[in-house]
Amino acid sequence: MTDKNTNPEREWFGEEKVTPTEKTRKVLGVFDNVASKYDVMNDLMSAGVHRLWKDRLIRRIRPKRNQEFLDVAGGTGDIAFRIRKATSATTNITVCDINSSMLEVGRDRAIDRGYLHNFDFITGNAEDLPFEDNSFDVYTIAFGLRNVTHIDKALAEACRVLKPGGRFFCLEFSHIDDPAMSKLYDLYSYNVIPKIGKIVAGDEGSYKYLVESIRKFPKPAALEKRMHEAGFGKTHSLPMSLGIVCIHEGWKT
Numbered sequence: 001m002t003d004k005n006t007n008p009e010r011e012w013f014g015e016e017k018v019t020p021t022e023k024t025r026k027v028l029g030v031f032d033n034v035a036s037k038y039d040v041m042n043d044l045m046s047a048g049v050h051r052l053w054k055d056r057l058i059r060r061i062r063p064k065r066n067q068e069f070l071d072v073a074g075g076t077g078d079i080a081f082r083i084r085k086a087t088s089a090t091t092n093i094t095v096c097d098i099n100s101s102m103l104e105v106g107r108d109r110a111i112d113r114g115y116l117h118n119f120d121f122i123t124g125n126a127e128d129l130p131f132e133d134n135s136f137d138v139y140t141i142a143f144g145l146r147n148v149t150h151i152d153k154a155l156a157e158a159c160r161v162l163k164p165g166g167r168f169f170c171l172e173f174s175h176i177d178d179p180a181m182s183k184l185y186d187l188y189s190y191n192v193i194p195k196i197g198k199i200v201a202g203d204e205g206s207y208k209y210l211v212e213s214i215r216k217f218p219k220p221a222a223l224e225k226r227m228h229e230a231g232f233g234k235t236h237s238l239p240m241s242l243g244i245v246c247i248h249e250g251w252k253t
C-alpha cells in the first residue's frame with residue numbers, strides 16, 4: 001500500500017492541499033503562533049468542557065504511581081499535570097512535543113505548580129520518537145494526533161515505545177453522527193471559533209486550520225483499523241459529548 005493510501009491526511013493542512021513537508025512546517029507555525037494564548041483559548045472555545053474530557057481520559061487510564069508515562073504532543077502539559085495529580089511526585093512523566101514554544105509554556109506551568117521532579121520535557125516528533133523500544137507503560141496523545149502528518153507512523157511509534165501490555169490513549173476531536181447536531185456544531189466551529197481566535201489570539205488562520213483539521217481526522221472505526229495495522233492487539237473507542245470527541249484506546253499485546 002502506498003504512503004498516500006495509508007496516510008491520506010499527510011497532504012491536507014485543514015482544507016488546503018499541501019506537501020507533507022509543508023504540512024509539518026505549517027503545523028509548527030500554528031502552534032508557534034498560538035502557544036502563549038493556547039490555554040485561555042481552550043477554555044473559551046469549549047466553555048471549559050475540554051477540562052472534563054481530559055479528566056475523563058485520566059479516569060480511563062487509572063494511572064498508577066509506579067508506571068512510566070509518555071505524553072506525546074503534550075504541549076502546555078494539561079495531561080501530564082493530571083497524571084501527576086493522580087499519582088505521586090516519584091512517578092516518571094515524559095512530555096514530548098515537536099514544538100518548543102508549547103513545551104516552554106508547559107515547563108513554566110510545571111514550575112508554577114511546583115512539579116519540579118521526575119518531569120522530562122523533550123522536543124520530538126511523534127513520527128520518530130527519541131525513546132527506546134518497550135520504555136513506557138502508558139502513552140497518551142490529546143488533541144495531537146490529527147496534527148501529525150503521517151498518523152500511521154505515529155501509531156507504529158507509539159506501539160514501539162510501549163512495553164508489552166502497555167496502553168495507548170488518544171483523546172481527539174471526532175465526528176457527530178446526528179446530522180442536525182452536526183450541522184449546528186459546524187455552524188459554531190467554522191464561524192465562531194476562528195473569530196474568537198482573531199479577537200483573543202490575534203490569529204484567525206490558525207484557528208480556522210484547527211477546526212478544518214477535525215473534519216480530516218479518521219472516524220473511530222477507521223482509526224481502530226489503523227491502530228491494529230500499527231501493531232495494537234486490542235482497541236476500543238469511547239465517544240463523548242455526542243461524538244464531538246473520542247477516546248481511542250489500544251493495548252500492546
Ligand SMILES: C[S@@+](CC[C@H](N)C(=O)[O-])C[C@H]1O[C@@H](n2cnc3c(N)ncnc32)[C@H](O)[C@@H]1O
Nearest residue numbers: 031073075097098099102125126142143144147
Ligand atoms: C492542540 S495541541 C494539544 C496540547 C495538549 N496535548 C492538550 O491537550 O492541551 C497539539 C499539540 O500537538 C503538537 N504536535 C503537532 N504535531 C506533532 C508531532 N508530529 N509530534 C509531536 N507533537 C506534535 C503541537 O506542537 C501541539 O503542542
